[in-house]
Amino acid sequence: MVFKTLLVAYDGSEFGREALKTAIANAPLWDAKIHVIYVVNPRYYASTIVDPQIGVVEPRSEHWxxxxxxxxxxxxxxxxxxxxxxxxxxxxxxxxxxxxDEIIETAKEIDADLIILGSAGKGRAKRFLLGSVSTSVVTQSPIATLVVHALPEE
Structure with missing residues (x-):
């Protein structure tokens, strides 16, 4: 199968970078276009956020x-x-x-042939790509999905 439209879920983690690098390495072989999605999940934020410039920010506010x-x-x-x-x-x-939900919905909207995502997220981005996200996308998506594991540092 040749993939023409790739959707990469990116969160800045090592796993996300490996997913993006995998898409970049393979896109020229398939003459494919790469779309990259970053999903902010407000559910994983505290009920209030502290902005160093203005102090406490209420959830769902314009500043938030x-x-x-x-x-x-x-x-x-x-x-x-x-x-x-x-x-x-x-x-x-x-x-x-x-x-x-958003990874699958965006893949449908852009007519993606393949979703590429990391198996987990790390650090500041762990609220984005958790193992449960990759598992959910794999099991729920009608679109082919490739889960990439980060390679060990040499």
């Missing part, structure tokens, strides 16, 4: 949503930088919601 969007923009810019090193162009997607 802005903070989440800036985080997503940073992650997508990082993904674009990784792709740029390989001279591959990506189409970024920032979505707010449950990653298990």
């Amino acid at each position: 949503i802005g903070m989440l969007e800036r985080e997503a923009e940073e992650m997508l810019a990082e993904a674009e930088e990784i792709a740029k090193d390989s001279e591959i162009e990506i189409t970024p997607h920032m979505v707010i919601g449950d990653p298990r």
